[in-house]
Amino acid sequence: MTLDEIRKEIDEIDIQMKELFQRRMKAAERVAESKFRTKDKILKPEREEQVIRQLTAGLDKELEQEYISFVKKMMEVSRTHQYKKTIILGAAFEIACQKEELPVRQVCYQGLPGSYSEMAAGSMFPNCQYTAVSTFEDVFSQVSEGSSDIGIVPLENTTAGGVYEVYDLLLKYNLYINCSDIVKVEHCLAGIKGASLEDIKEVYSHPQAILQSKEFLKSRGITAKVSSNTAVAAQDVFRENDLGRGAICSIAAAKRYGLNILIEGINHNKENATKFVAVSKHLISRPNHNRIALVFACSHRSGSLASVLGIFGDYGVNLTEIHSRPDGKHAWEYLFYVDFTGNLQDERMRVLFYQLTEELPYVKILGSYESKQ
């Protein structure tokens, strides 16, 4: 048989399967109507196992794995179609979010004036009143108590990765991401007046900035000490007034705290940038938003994460980020944080969340925002 002839046969099989697929989906619609009337669950794991058992009986062993994948996908698609149908029939499922932006006057961030967080705050919310607090947790509690409308926190850096404490705080304080901004991070090494690069034996900085500059520090044999923030590091170096101490910070922070810039651009990754987010007590959805942030848990068995990711694929959304964190309750069990393309006002997203809510042990929307990337 030539390739063309084999393809002709494949085309014929596909046409038959297309007919059968349509019949199967129509049958799934009738199942959905019946379940809608009786308020029954769409996902039936025992029935799916039974279907797989029946269909694989007597099957060529060599094809078993592939066939099981095929049947599982078919039933996943069948469920997606049923959720869509049930929403059309009037299933009571809404995403509780506000459609209007709220006025922002008070913005708080962690660190000090001159920090990268302050830059992000000014760029996302110009002309507001800014409060600097000591820890990320302080940012969350200020917003939660209502002393600030918005809190600015870093979520991820292109060199050092996720700022996981912030992921945990989002859940602890029940706040939502409303806005995001990418700040290009270029560190300099700064010392007190009179210090030269050769004098510096020890630097202060935030752990992420230390990681981002570790190659420079190693090449010069400089040791590093952790500060809560790069601007705090600059202020401490000024106060300690020691020629051998330097700070890894922004040029703005060095200038603000009266330090001399000894060398610029010491981060080894020249694409070094941090994603900051603005958090508030409200889940807000605007027409220009093109990202949704979500956290979920999936059951602790093989293939369950792949199957959840497959659901996102079925709705045609792109995952732009995925991070996992220990769930804090059971050893080796995780929460998955994902960001993906989409707008909460899109009807398809309502069906997606309906399906995720029904099928996963835990799911929560963490935010909606516009990304320029």
Ligand SMILES: O=C(O)C(=O)C[C@]1(C(=O)O)C=C[C@@H](O)C=C1
């Ligand atoms: O039999 C059902 O209850 C269905 O909803 C149909 C079906 C399938 O497509 O075969 C889909 C979802 C269930 O999890 C099990 C099976």
